Amino acid sequence: xxxxxxxxxxxxxxxxxxxxxxxxxxxxxxxxxxxxxxxxxxxxxxxxxxxxxxxxxxxxxxxxxxxxxxxxxxxxxxxxxxxxxxxxxxxxxxxxxxxxxxxxxxxxxxxxxxxxxxxxxxxxxxxxxxxxxxxxxxxxxxxxxxxxxxxxxxxxxxxxxxxxxxxxxxxxxxxxxxxxxxxxxxxxxxxxxxxxxxxxxxxxxxxxxxxxxxxxxxxxxxxxxxxxxxxxxxxxxxxxxxxxxxxxxxxxxxxxxxxxxxxxxxxxxxxxxxxxxxxx
Amino acid sequence: xxxxxxxxxxxxxxxxxxxxxxxxxxxxxxxxxxxxxxxxxxxxxxxxxxxxxxxxxxxxxxxxxxxxxxxxxxxxxxxxxxxxxxxxxxxxxxxxxxxxxxxxxxxxxxxxxxxxxxxxxxxxxxxxxxxxxxxxxxxxxxxxxxxxxxxxxxxxxxxxxxxxxxxxxxxxxxxxxxxxxxxxxxxxxxxxxxxxxxxxxxxxxxxxxxxxxxxxxxxxxxxxxxxxxxxxxxxxxxxxxxxxxxxxxxxxxxxxxxxxxxxxxxxxxxxxxxxxxxxxxx
Numbered sequence: 001x002x003x004x005x006x007x008x009x010x011x012x013x014x015x016x017x018x019x020x021x022x023x024x025x026x027x028x029x030x031x032x033x034x035x036x037x038x039x040x041x042x043x044x045x046x047x048x049x050x051x052x053x054x055x056x057x058x059x060x061x062x063x064x065x066x067x068x069x070x071x072x073x074x075x076x077x078x079x080x081x082x083x084x085x086x087x088x089x090x091x092x093x094x095x096x097x098x099x100x101x102x103x104x105x106x107x108x109x110x111x112x113x114x115x116x117x118x119x120x121x122x123x124x125x126x127x128x129x130x131x132x133x134x135x136x137x138x139x140x141x142x143x144x145x146x147x148x149x150x151x152x153x154x155x156x157x158x159x160x161x162x163x164x165x166x167x168x169x170x171x172x173x174x175x176x177x178x179x180x181x182x183x184x185x186x187x188x189x190x191x192x193x194x195x196x197x198x199x200x201x202x203x204x205x206x207x208x209x210x211x212x213x214x215x216x217x218x219x220x221x222x223x224x225x226x227x228x229x230x231x232x233x234x235x236x237x238x239x240x241x242x243x244x245x246x247x248x249x250x251x252x253x254x255x256x257x258x259x260x261x262x263x264x265x266x267x268x269x270x271x272x273x274x275x276x277x278x279x280x
Numbered sequence: 281x282x283x284x285x286x287x288x289x290x291x292x293x294x295x296x297x298x299x300x301x302x303x304x305x306x307x308x309x310x311x312x313x314x315x316x317x318x319x320x321x322x323x324x325x326x327x328x329x330x331x332x333x334x335x336x337x338x339x340x341x342x343x344x345x346x347x348x349x350x351x352x353x354x355x356x357x358x359x360x361x362x363x364x365x366x367x368x369x370x371x372x373x374x375x376x377x378x379x380x381x382x383x384x385x386x387x388x389x390x391x392x393x394x395x396x397x398x399x400x401x402x403x404x405x406x407x408x409x410x411x412x413x414x415x416x417x418x419x420x421x422x423x424x425x426x427x428x429x430x431x432x433x434x435x436x437x438x439x440x441x442x443x444x445x446x447x448x449x450x451x452x453x454x455x456x457x458x459x460x461x462x463x464x465x466x467x468x469x470x471x472x473x474x475x476x477x478x479x480x481x482x483x484x485x486x487x488x489x490x491x492x493x494x495x496x497x498x499x500x501x502x503x504x505x506x507x508x509x510x511x512x513x514x515x516x517x518x519x520x521x522x523x524x525x526x527x528x529x530x531x532x533x534x535x536x537x538x539x540x541x542x543x544x545x546x547x548x549x550x551x552x553x554x555x556x557x558x559x560x561x562x
Contacts, residue, residue: 039452039453039454039455040450040452091343091450145322173322173449174322174478175478176478176519176520177321177518177519179478202452202453242452242453242455243453245522246523247527247543248527251546251550254547255550274550277550278554279552280554
């Protein structure tokens with residue numbers, strides 16, 4: 001059984017003539033690292049809102065089809081139930097962080113679920129440790145940098161011990177070092193803790209390096225669902241949709257690369273590929 | 281003839297409140313017609329520096345001159361005719377209830393005749409691809425579209441210098457390229473362009489000169505090729521050149537230079553390197 005299964009799912013915002021999502025089909029297994037990319041307005045954020053219960057609990061609309069999480073429909077569950085299963089991190093951490101101090105921010109979710117103080121303390125400590133920011137525990141949230149705020153938002157989601165972490169462009173305001181930091185943390189959570197990661201991202205170089213699978217959305221549909229090298233081998237299609245191909249992958253494509261061995265996804269792989277070509 | 285100096289920064293120090301200075305004793309000049317990128321980590325002082333160009337910040341110590349006038353003695357409204365500013369967050373900028381009014385607002389303040397206002401508004405909206413949204417309520421648009429509304433209102437002012445603070449954040453790939461292509465066109469028409477970004481491939485593609493800020497100081501100031509060719513210096517401030525430059529720098533023993541800026545450039549160098557190899561073996 002897939003952890004998450006989306007079947008023929010469509011969604012219409014009220015008063016919108018066009019559906020935002022059209023007949024979406026996708027399966028996510030436990031421990032997957034899934035990247036979602038595509039142009040603005042493609043439906044990426046709408047899709048994430050369907051996974052964490054914002055749709056239909058806070059955002060009305062018409063939907064068809066099913067989204068099952070651990071075998072049961074997401075829409076039959078309360079937001080409280082969903083919050084234990086799906087952790088959410090949004091694009092703008094300032095819109096997410098509500099507490100004056102980091103510790104309070106992390107305590108908010110578990111407190112609302114009624115856990116005893118000792119359990120909450122432990123969860124806060126563990127979550128901060130996992131994200132690599134134990135030293136921020138007593139800091140006022142206003143004093144944090146953008147990257148720190150983003151990691152606090154991830155830690156707060158983790159304090160709920162979710163099965164799935166859903167992130168909507170969590171690095172858009174971050175510098176390159178901050179972006180790499182977030183992806184390294186996500187990779188660690190995924191590989192070491194087995195947390196399933198679903199991340200919407202425009203930075204395809206990072207998606208190429210870390211995701212097991214990519215979904216490319218365009219005009220409300222999933223137009224490609226494949227491994228990164230397969231996705232980035234479809235050069236013309238991606239150019240038409242407006243998805244950036246990582247520079248090393250594009251270079252290898254121009255030099256005749258066309259399979260998982262000859263389409264590098266990182267600088268390291270690109271280096272090996274070029275060395276091989278030049279040795280021939 | 282040396283080109284006219286558009287912006288001159290002289291021993292600029294800036295302090296928010298009483299804390300550590302955000303900018304420390306910075307000096308440089310920007311000439312008319314330049315296209316310059318300002319890069320650096322979050323918190324390096326990029327936006328703080330840029331806000332000195334339109335007078336939103338005045339130096340705590342030192343001077344900033346725009347068009348030979350000291351910004352310390354100029355009103356923000358005077359500077360607005362010389363320096364256009366596109367903010368990182370368009371919602372800090374947009375306040376009118378239609379896109380058309382937003383773009384026309386600055387022009388009305390200049391006291392231009394009605395017909396010219398209409399013409400300039402239409403041209404600017406066309407340039408950013410929002411002609412059809414002239415009557416739309418700005419806050420019903422996507423963030424990428426709102427960013428372009430902000431850009432259009434600056435375009436319409438036809439200022440000599442245009443400053444863009446992370447103009448492509450929140451934009452998808454195609455929108456980013458569209459915006460930057462437009463900025464390049466303005467530069468080719470003689471406008472001086474200053475842009476702040478975290479996207480090194482945009483720097484490689486669109487800037488000629490790059491200023492690297494690190495904790496309120498200028499770490500490097502040079503042409504894009506030479507700055508990206510020395511990655512050790514960039515690493516100091518946790519930046520790294522574009523992926524393709526990075527790859528080229530690992531291929532030095534094949535006589536690939538360290539200052540490659542585009543995929544096309546490396547592709548052609550590699551074809552040549554491979555050709556020579558085949559030539560010498562056969």
